[in-house]
Amino acid sequence: MADRCRVRVATEADLGGIVAIEQEVFSDPWPRESFHRLLSQLALVADDGDEVAGYILAHWAGEESEILNLAVHPEQRRRGIARRLVEEAVVRLVANGVRLVFLEVRASNEGARAFYDGLGFRQMGRHPGYYHRPREDALIMARTLALH
Numbered sequence: 653m654a655d656r657c658r659v660r661v662a663t664e665a666d667l668g669g670i671v672a673i674e675q676e677v678f679s680d681p682w683p684r685e686s687f688h689r690l691l692s693q694l695a696l697v698a699d700d701g702d703e704v705a706g707y708i709l710a711h712w713a714g715e716e717s718e719i720l721n722l723a724v725h726p727e728q729r730r731r732g733i734a735r736r737l738v739e740e741a742v743v744r745l746v747a748n749g750v751r752l753v754f755l756e757v758r759a760s761n762e763g764a765r766a767f768y769d770g771l772g773f774r775q776m777g778r779h780p781g782y783y784h785r786p787r788e789d790a791l792i793m794a795r796t797l798a799l800h
Contacts, residue, residue, distance in 0.1 A: 657705055657733055659740045662695035664688075669704030670697065677723045680785040690720065696740055698724075698733045708737040712750050719755040738771055746797050753797060756790035758783055768793050 662670065667687055674681045687695075693711040697704045706724035710717055719741065724733045745753060756779060757764045765775075773793040782790035 656700050657698040657736070658701075659696055659698050659736050662691055662697045662707060664691065666697050666699075666704050666707070667691075669699075670707045673704065673707065673723050673725050674721075676726065680783065682721065693720075694741060694744055696737055696744075698737055706733045706737055708741050710741050710745065710753070712745060712748060715749060715751040717745050717750045717753045719753060722755075734767065735771070742795075742797060751797050752794060754792060754794045756782060756792055759789045759791050765791065765793075771795065 667684060670687050671681075671684050674687070687709070690709045690711070693709065694717075696708050698706045704725075705728040706722075708722045709720040711720060712718075719738070722734060722737060724737075742753065753773075754776070755768065755773065757768060759778070773795045775791050776794045777792040779790040779792060781787055
């Protein structure tokens with residue numbers, strides 16, 4: 653599936669697919685309006701020509717960036733889609749002069765923590781009670797990017 657997916661800039665037409673994945677994947681999903689506002693930032697989707705399989709949202713200021721959200725439809729997982737989304741986002745962030753990327757991940761989400769660790773992110777701190785439904789700490793992870 654990942655080799656059939658293309659990663660591209662998200663458009664307004666992708667919002668339905670993005671929101672559907674968000675609602676299925678997260679216990680405290682973002683509202684549609686949040687995604688609409690973020691389309692002007694770094695918003696990428698992976699699609700196979702028929703539907704959105706995953707998405708990533710990030711923003712940056714100067715040399716720092718934050719991955720705000722990353723999700724892959726449950727039926728499309730374990731096919732390299734999330735990795736491709738992160739890698740493409742990093743390429744675009746580096747092209748904009750970003751040197752450091754942050755993200756938050758649920759402390760209990762060992763799979764996501766291992767995934768980000770495999771992409772070079774390291775734990776830098778903790779936000780107590782950051783997540784709701786259920787309330788849980790977020791681990792702050794960061795990765796230094798090499799500018800070319």
